[in-house]
Amino acid sequence: MTDVSKRTRFTSVQRVLHWLMAIGILSMLFIGVAMVSTIGRQYVPLLVTHKTLGIILLILALVRLTIRFMSGAPPLPIDLPEPMKLAAQLSHVGLYILMIGMPLIGWAMLSAAAYPIVLYGGFRVPAILPQNAMLHALLWNAHSYLAFAFFALVLMHLAAGLYHGLVRRDGVLQTMLPGR
Incomplete structure (x- = not known):
């Protein structure tokens, strides 16, 4: 494995998982x-x-997070201002929290409502919480409001990627693009 500080791109597996x-x-x-x-x-x-x-996204997010811990990430440009580096780090933490948290909240919400969690192919997922109407309402609201926050964070992530690729042209966008 190459030294992470010398890498200029995410691994192929990281890029495929990112785009999927x-x-x-x-x-x-x-x-x-x-x-x-x-x-x-x-x-x-x-x-x-x-x-x-x-x-599926919950499983992929857990796999992706594991790979991120194992493989790391290419360093941000040296000339990137510290507030932008902090924003990049915090936004990635927020994205991972929501990629894992949203499916778990949805699963817990359905469990608290005692709704059967049946996936394609008739595969049943067990409940992770006991039935509780008040908890269901709380989780439903959390899932709904966090979806808007998630969408906003995704839009900011996209805007930041485009800013790096089209304005700064500093190679940050290229670290995640497919191909060579």
């Missing part, structure tokens, strides 16, 4: 909005898709 999860997370946000804005027949398929994708 980016597609999955954006899909989840839009599926979630569609799901809560309908009472039509499409509600159940959207719900099953949302739950299934949520569990």
